[in-house]
Amino acid sequence: MKTKAQQHKLQQTVNAEAQRIKQAEKQKHSLLIYSSFAGVLGMVLVLPIVVGAYLGRWLDSFDTGFSISWTISLIFVGVVVGAVNVYYLIKGKF
Numbered sequence: 001m002k003t004k005a006q007q008h009k010l011q012q013t014v015n016a017e018a019q020r021i022k023q024a025e026k027q028k029h030s031l032l033i034y035s036s037f038a039g040v041l042g043m044v045l046v047l048p049i050v051v052g053a054y055l056g057r058w059l060d061s062f063d064t065g066f067s068i069s070w071t072i073s074l075i076f077v078g079v080v081v082g083a084v085n086v087y088y089l090i091k092g093k094f
């Protein structure tokens with residue numbers, strides 16, 4: 001037979017584990033939160049690239065002949081800006 005001290009210790013252990021499980025369930029994030037965060041990350045990365053491409057194409061239209069130098073340059077700048085945005089978003093989020 002178990003003594004009262006052993007039963008009390010077992011009861012405390014069970015209560016502590018139940019409390020830990022309840023806390024873990026409260027902190028569990030849903031799939032919707034993760035997918036919305038992934039969508040925000042995608043937009044933060046892609047938006048500067050697309051803006052750079054359109055702005056570069058618009059600037060290249062003023063040059064006579066076939067020129068894509070502004071387009072390529074501003075797409076690269078958009079990639080860098082988007083990567084920095086994602087870095088800061090993740091750094092602030094976690």
